[in-house]
Amino acid sequence: MTGPxxxxxxxxxxxxxxxxxxxxxxxxxxxxxxxxxxxxAGIPTALxxxxxxxxxxxxxxxxxxxxVAFGINAGIVPLLFIQVLFANAxxxxxxxxxxxxLSVIPLLLVGYYxxxxxRLERWVRFSLPVSFITFIGIGVIFASALTLMTHPDSWAQxxxxxxxxxxxxxxxxALSKTAVLRFFLTAGMAFQTLALFLMxxxxxxxxxxxxxxxxxxxxxxxxxxxxxxxxxxGFLYARESALQLSQLLYQGARFSFLLSFAGFIYLxxxxxxxxxxxxxxAHGVHLGVQVFARQVVQYRLxxxxxxxxxWPLRMDWQGxxxxxxxxxxxxxxxxxxxxxxxxSVTS
Amino acid sequence: MDFPxxxxxxxxxxxxIPLIAIPHVIVAQFAVGGGFLLxxxxxxxxxxxxxxxLDRLKRFAxxxxxxxxxxxxxxxxxxxxxxxxxxxxxxxxxxxxFVFGWASEWVAFxxxxxxxxxxxxxxDRLHPEDHVRTGWLYAISAWVxxxxxxxxxxxxxTSGTWRMGDTFFHAFLNPSFIPQTLIRTGGSFxxxxxxxxxxxxxxxxxxxxxxxxxxxxxxxxxxxxxxxIGGIWYFLVLxxxxxxxxxxxxxxxxxxxxxxGATIVVIFALAFGxxxxxxxxxxxxxxxxxxxxxxxxxxxxxIREGARKPYLIDGILFSPGVFVEEVNxxxxxxxxxxxxxxxxxxxxxxxxxYEDVLRNGxxxxxxxxxxxxxxxxxxxxxxxxGYNGLQPIVKPWNEPxxxxxxxxxxxxxxxxxxxxxTAQERHALVKFLMLPRxxxxxx
Numbered sequence: 001m002t003g004p005x006x007x008x009x010x011x012x013x014x015x016x017x018x019x020x021x022x023x024x025x026x027x028x029x030x031x032x033x034x035x036x037x038x039x040x041a042g043i044p045t046a047l048x049x050x051x052x053x054x055x056x057x058x059x060x061x062x063x064x065x066x067x068v069a070f071g072i073n074a075g076i077v078p079l080l081f082i083q084v085l086f087a088n089a090x091x092x093x094x095x096x097x098x099x100x101x102l103s104v105i106p107l108l109l110v111g112y113y114x115x116x117x118x119r120l121e122r123w124v125r126f127s128l129p130v131s132f133i134t135f136i137g138i139g140v141i142f143a144s145a146l147t148l149m150t151h152p153d154s155w156a157q158x159x160x161x162x163x164x165x166x167x168x169x170x171x172x173x174a175l176s177k178t179a180v181l182r183f184f185l186t187a188g189m190a191f192q193t194l195a196l197f198l199m200x201x202x203x204x205x206x207x208x209x210x211x212x213x214x215x216x217x218x219x220x221x222x223x224x225x226x227x228x229x230x231x232x233x234g235f236l237y238a239r240e241s242a243l244q245l246s247q248l249l250y251q252g253a254r255f256s257f258l259l260s261f262a263g264f265i266y267l268x269x270x271x272x273x274x275x276x277x278x279x280x281x282a283h284g285v286h287l288g289v290q291v292f293a294r295q296v297v298q299y300r301l302x303x304x305x306x307x308x309x310x311w312p313l314r315m316d317w318q319g320x321x322x323x324x325x326x327x328x329x330x331x332x333x334x335x336x337x338x339x340x341x342x343x344s345v346t347s
Numbered sequence: 348m349d350f351p352x353x354x355x356x357x358x359x360x361x362x363x364i365p366l367i368a369i370p371h372v373i374v375a376q377f378a379v380g381g382g383f384l385l386x387x388x389x390x391x392x393x394x395x396x397x398x399x400x401l402d403r404l405k406r407f408a409x410x411x412x413x414x415x416x417x418x419x420x421x422x423x424x425x426x427x428x429x430x431x432x433x434x435x436x437x438x439x440x441x442x443x444x445f446v447f448g449w450a451s452e453w454v455a456f457x458x459x460x461x462x463x464x465x466x467x468x469x470x471d472r473l474h475p476e477d478h479v480r481t482g483w484l485y486a487i488s489a490w491v492x493x494x495x496x497x498x499x500x501x502x503x504x505t506s507g508t509w510r511m512g513d514t515f516f517h518a519f520l521n522p523s524f525i526p527q528t529l530i531r532t533g534g535s536f537x538x539x540x541x542x543x544x545x546x547x548x549x550x551x552x553x554x555x556x557x558x559x560x561x562x563x564x565x566x567x568x569x570x571x572x573x574x575x576i577g578g579i580w581y582f583l584v585l586x587x588x589x590x591x592x593x594x595x596x597x598x599x600x601x602x603x604x605x606x607x608g609a610t611i612v613v614i615f616a617l618a619f620g621x622x623x624x625x626x627x628x629x630x631x632x633x634x635x636x637x638x639x640x641x642x643x644x645x646x647x648x649x650i651r652e653g654a655r656k657p658y659l660i661d662g663i664l665f666s667p668g669v670f671v672e673e674v675n676x677x678x679x680x681x682x683x684x685x686x687x688x689x690x691x692x693x694x695x696x697x698x699x700x701y702e703d704v705l706r707n708g709x710x711x712x713x714x715x716x717x718x719x720x721x722x723x724x725x726x727x728x729x730x731x732x733g734y735n736g737l738q739p740i741v742k743p744w745n746e747p748x749x750x751x752x753x754x755x756x757x758x759x760x761x762x763x764x765x766x767x768x769t770a771q772e773r774h775a776l777v778k779f780l781m782l783p784r785x786x787x788x789x790x
Contacts, residue, residue: 005512007663007670011439015446024450069460072420076453083431083442091350091435098353098360098432105367105425112417156691159351166692166719167354167726170432319447319515326451333458333484337465340477344469 014084015316018308021081022295028077030291035071037193039064040139040186041226043132045194046118050128053218056198059210061119061128068112086149086302093149096158098170100141107134107141139183140175147179150301178240184233189290191226192260195219196283199267200276220268227261249296252289260286350435350668351688352722357733359726360433365652367429369645371422373538376531376644378415378459379489380539380570384563385411385466386482391562393475400555405470407546412467416460423456434727436668437503437659444518445499452495458488493535494528501527504651505584506661511672522584527651529577534644536570537613539563540620541633541640547625548633557624564621571614586661589654591761599653602646609643612636656728656762665764666727674765682724682768689719705771710778717779720772741780750777 005013014021046060082090094101111134117127148154154174162168199219202211238250263282267275303309353360385408392400430438442449462485469478498519502509505523540563547556582590593599616636619627657666664670669677676685683689683701693701696715697708704712721731729735741749753773757765766773 006672007440007511010511011443015443066464069416069420069464070457072424073453073457073460076424076456077450079427080442080446080449080453083439084446087435087439087442088349091431091439095351095353095432095435102363102428102432105421105428108424109418109421112421116413116417159688159691160695163692164354165715165722166689167352167722170353170355314512316447316515319445322515323447323450323454326454330454330458333488334461337461337481337484340473340481341465341469344473344477 009312010314011087013312013314014308015314016320017313017315018085018311021085022299025078025081025085026291026295028074028081029294030288031074032071032078033287033291034193035067035074037186037190038067038197039071039135041190041194041222042067043115043128043135045222047128047132050124053214055210056214056218059198059201059208061115062208062210064115065112065119068115072108085308086298089149089152089302092152092155093174094145095170096148096155096162096168097141097145097172097174098168100170100173101145102170104138104141107138111135111138139186140179141173143179143183143186144174144176147176147182148174150298151176151178152304178237181233181237181240184229185237188226188228188230188233189287192223192230192264193226193283193287195223195226196264196267196279198222199264199271200280203271203276205276216268216271220265223264223268230257246296249289249293253293256282256286256289349687352726353432354722354726355730357730359728359730359734361727362734364426364429364433365649367422367425369648371419371426372648373641373644374414374419375423375493376535377539377542378411378419378535379486379493379532380535380537380566381411381415381542382463382482382486382489383536384539384543384566386479386486387566388559388562389482390479393479397555399553400558401470403553403555403559405467406550407543408467408470410546412463416463420456420460434659434668437664440660440664441499441503444502445515447515448495448499448519452492455488455492455495459485459492462488490532490535493531497528497531498524500651503658503660504589504655505586506663511663523581526577526580526584529573530581530647533570533573533575533577534647537567537574537617538637538640538644540567540570540617541613541637544620544628545630545633545637548628548630552625556628557626560620560625560628564617567617568614568621571610571617574610585654588657588761589661592654592656593650595760596653596762599650602649602653606643606646606650609639609646612639613643653762657757657764665767667724667764667767668727669764669767674767677767678765678769680769681772682720683716683772686723689723692719705769705775713775714778714782716772717775717777720768720776721779724767724776737780746777746781749780750774753777 042060042064046057046064049057049060111131114127114131114134118124118131148158154176158172158174159168162170162172196219198211198214199216200206201208202214202216202219204212260279260282263275263279267279355363385404388404389401391397392404427438462481465473466478466481466485469481473481498521501523502518502521504527505521506518507521509518509521543563544560547553547559585593593603613636616627616639655661658664659666659668662671665674673685683693690701693704693716697704697712699708701716704716708716721737725737729737732738744752750773752759753766753776754770756763768776
């Protein structure tokens, strides 16, 4: 207890150290990104392989509803902590394109139910394309909102275009060149992640034998396509945000990408348990470096509007310990569920 | 006032919240209550090896998963989306106070999802004991999620003795936390039971239908007891302004009657269900009863939201997104001076500084400033024309009367905040509200 404070003092103080808040946001985003990659690349793959490779399509439709469920869940973490750290920028960017931002919810509902319908093989010709369109739409809206958030210099112009007596009408989508490049950069990585996921699935690591007979070349092509997209969009995007990344981070991103590429090639050429592990670690590092770089860029771009490094720390110990206790109980429950599930498989 | 205001004509932006929040609350409480009902009935079925009952329950569980995991989860996130767009300052404040409460709720939600999937997809695969345990794990994690969210929403209605800078649990364990938890827990049993009735009515008579209805009715009647205890307690801890709102506002009086009426109908129906089993279950009857449950729940949420006015967070933040501590400063220095986006707008619209316009501008210029003030002071609750529309309210008034009403806003109506600005700003708003619309108003 420190006695009454002014609202400004409370809103511009931090409930935990910046490094902790940024780390938990990054970890949450990492988890969210892995799931998001699988649906972002998985839905178009399921759609376009429906006739040519129905087994891949069916397998993807088996897992996609779960992937979306856990992806939404994991997305809560970065969304929560972005509002602690960068509330000003986040709310302003989303209010300026309010109707589009709000439309994420109905789009997600429609797209998510579309996936379930496709999984249940109901109206697949209709439901799967609808899911594809809605999830692409959501991706574009997210890229626009989060890009606009880090470009406060463009807020005034949008405000002028959309103002109604000082308020905004919210019918504006800030689909800038940077936002489009970010979307394609993510899409490229998504196809890499999906190719790895399917390759591991083919090797039977997820307990399914549905993809055993599929030629590895398909996954190789998928991975290569994703890589080209990633490199093309990444090159242009890096030029856009060149000042924001240190040389060390650039080199780290390059190295981790090459590592991931090599890991995947090794897995395709000589599939095996060890190779799966190597490819997974390499790709995990690649994604990790991307997430880290993203946090650095965001933090640097927003330091002009939000001086969080100077905010006083008013540690919320009660809340913190409560969260840690809940988290530990949660981890125990997950381990228990996992053990129970694997026991049921073996018996 | 650090954010631009999103203006939604006719409806007002905050009215988008109930469009998402009320369906969500119903489904979320169904998710909690349904979890307990399923876990209980599956326990009995496994204990006595009632295979046909298990088959019946599996059909319901599939439907349950499709509703709760998708609609419940997405609309839950949707509430966050809308409150961030419509009341960013309140959202920012709540997140700052409860950030780790929300983070804990995320953990509970993750366990809820995992156990729900394990429960349904492991139906014929898990050992019966494990299956039952998974069902209870789902029910408990869903309830923990309910408790955590209730701690936050109840704080918005009754912040109690909490002051800025006080601790997490001081805010969380606010006066209406326990009563609202009891109401929501009870409501979740009742709505889930009514939903089971509705589901069964569409799936024809079955050897277990009678048993299911009697069993779920017991849970629901237990829930109604919780609602009664929580309801009385709730009214005892409501702040004075909230009680006054409930007694004064016609819409809230109607909602209270709807809430009580629908609750009584549901109690009788459940008691009847307990006595008669499935004999009364037909699709129209089950649907009407479910509708009564939805009305009771929706009206309850509406009362909670309506009674809270003029605050977004009781005693802390007024509806336009202004902290109570900021009122004196706003009255002295003006609303525009502390609203960057409005200043920016006025700079681009006026040929001279807004201070000059407020002092000696033309009527049109002052009305233009007044329009901006309307957006930042009023549009959080009032449309110009439409929901809570100001134009029809002020139409019969003259300028001195309107100016006096604005000056004594909080005295004239306890659901209104005090005037948040200078006298000159108030006059500008009067000019805007008094513009003759039939001549086109502001262009």
